[in-house]
Amino acid sequence: MSASIIDGKAFAAGLRERIGVLASAFEAAAGRKAGLAVVLVGEDPASQVYVRNKGKQTIACGMESFEHKLPAETSEADLLALVETLNADPAVDGILVQLPLPAHMNEQKVIATINPDKDVDGFHVVNVGRLATGLPGFVPCTPLGCVMLLKDQLGSLSGLDAVVIGRSNIVGKPMAQLLIAESCTVTVAHSRTRDLPDVVRRADIVVAAVGRPEMVKGEWIKPGATVIDVGINRVAGAQEGKSRLVGDVDFASASTVAGAITPVPGGVGPMTIAVLLRNTIVAAHRNAGIALDESAI
Numbered sequence: 001m002s003a004s005i006i007d008g009k010a011f012a013a014g015l016r017e018r019i020g021v022l023a024s025a026f027e028a029a030a031g032r033k034a035g036l037a038v039v040l041v042g043e044d045p046a047s048q049v050y051v052r053n054k055g056k057q058t059i060a061c062g063m064e065s066f067e068h069k070l071p072a073e074t075s076e077a078d079l080l081a082l083v084e085t086l087n088a089d090p091a092v093d094g095i096l097v098q099l100p101l102p103a104h105m106n107e108q109k110v111i112a113t114i115n116p117d118k119d120v121d122g123f124h125v126v127n128v129g130r131l132a133t134g135l136p137g138f139v140p141c142t143p144l145g146c147v148m149l150l151k152d153q154l155g156s157l158s159g160l161d162a163v164v165i166g167r168s169n170i171v172g173k174p175m176a177q178l179l180i181a182e183s184c185t186v187t188v189a190h191s192r193t194r195d196l197p198d199v200v201r202r203a204d205i206v207v208a209a210v211g212r213p214e215m216v217k218g219e220w221i222k223p224g225a226t227v228i229d230v231g232i233n234r235v236a237g238a239q240e241g242k243s244r245l246v247g248d249v250d251f252a253s254a255s256t257v258a259g260a261i262t263p264v265p266g267g268v269g270p271m272t273i274a275v276l277l278r279n280t281i282v283a284a285h286r287n288a289g290i291a292l293d294e295s296a297i
């Protein structure tokens with residue numbers, strides 16, 4: 001049996017199209033474009049690529065992109081001051097501070113400074129609390145993108161057994177919260193989990209967010225299960241000096257057992273950026289007091 005491939009790239013393109021329509025309606029109603037500010041500290045090449053892609057897609061959707069690139073040696077106080085300026089700027093609806101930050105900065109302190117109603121990453125404790133209690137807020141982009149793909153693939157997730165591998169604040173934990181909200185029976189596995197293959201074998205839905213290239217093997221997967229691979233790992237390619245991207249799932253073996261699986265690249269990654277734009281257009285409507293049917297996006 002061969003799994004169907006979940007085309008995150010195509011789904012993300014459709015999502016951006018719907019956002020584009022909402023963005024032009026917003027501009028007509030508000031007399032200004034919705035705006036996203038992205039802050040990058042330092043010169044990490046992968047982060048630079050992501051930030052550039054975010055900026056391009058923001059503009060392509062008819063929103064305004066404000067990019068702030070700061071040198072790696074910027075003081076924490078200067079970064080906090082920039083965040084405060086963006087909080088106060090009425091042209092800015094969403095703020096994203098690219099992580100990880102340089103070691104001399106306290107990430108929690110920086111995130112805590114972002115106005116929760118502009119926190120389109122959903123990382124502020126207020127939004128974490130809102131998600132945990134079922135209040136409207138902002139949900140982290142990567143896990144929300146995963147749930148959109150799952151619901152598109154499976155319809156209702158109610159009653160399904162889900163295993164999330166990874167318990168980070170940005171992927172694993174919010175992913176578990178969203179699956180609980182969809183009435184899945186959720187297990188969260190991590191580096192101390194005993195017999196991970198056995199835990200994964202129970203799952204109708206497997207979400208891998210580990211950061212270990214091709215760790216999850218096909219023999220671990222229950223036949224017909226849906227596999228969402230969040231991992232983005234750059235490894236040495238076949239050709240000298242070239243690298244390639246692989247996920248946390250061994251795609252070759254898992255795709256012979258799973259019912260459906262996301263590829264890397266072209267799966268969850270493109271969804272992350274599209275959901276960021278979704279959260280930004282939602283923030284713009286809320287901040288401007290303009291009604292929007294958020295469940296329809």
Ligand SMILES: NC(=O)C1=CN([C@@H]2O[C@H](COP(=O)(O)OP(=O)(O)OC[C@H]3O[C@@H](n4cnc5c(N)ncnc54)[C@H](OP(=O)(O)O)[C@@H]3O)[C@@H](O)[C@H]2O)C=CC1
Binds near residue numbers: 168211230
């Ligand atoms: N597609 C996208 O848009 C995004 C992709 N990513 C990718 O997703 C992956 C995870 O990211 P992130 O959550 O930030 O990573 P973290 O490093 O913050 O978390 C990794 C988690 O995996 C667990 N883990 C590590 N080794 C094992 C193991 N051998 N067995 C079981 N669990 C293990 C850790 O457990 P413990 O807590 O015990 O240490 C931890 O909870 C990365 O590849 C990252 O690049 C991340 C964000 C967005």
Ligand SMILES: Nc1nc(=O)c2c([nH]1)NC[C@@H]1CN(c3ccc(C(=O)N[C@@H](CCC(=O)O)C(=O)O)cc3)C=[N+]21
Binds near residue numbers: 098267
């Ligand atoms: N504050 C903050 N918010 C984030 O959401 C955030 C962050 N910091 N730091 C880094 C991680 C990682 N991340 C990705 C976004 C897009 C792709 C993506 O588009 N991936 C493409 C491939 C891109 C390539 O070729 O390199 C794909 O999977 O098809 C991947 C990973 C967002 N993150």
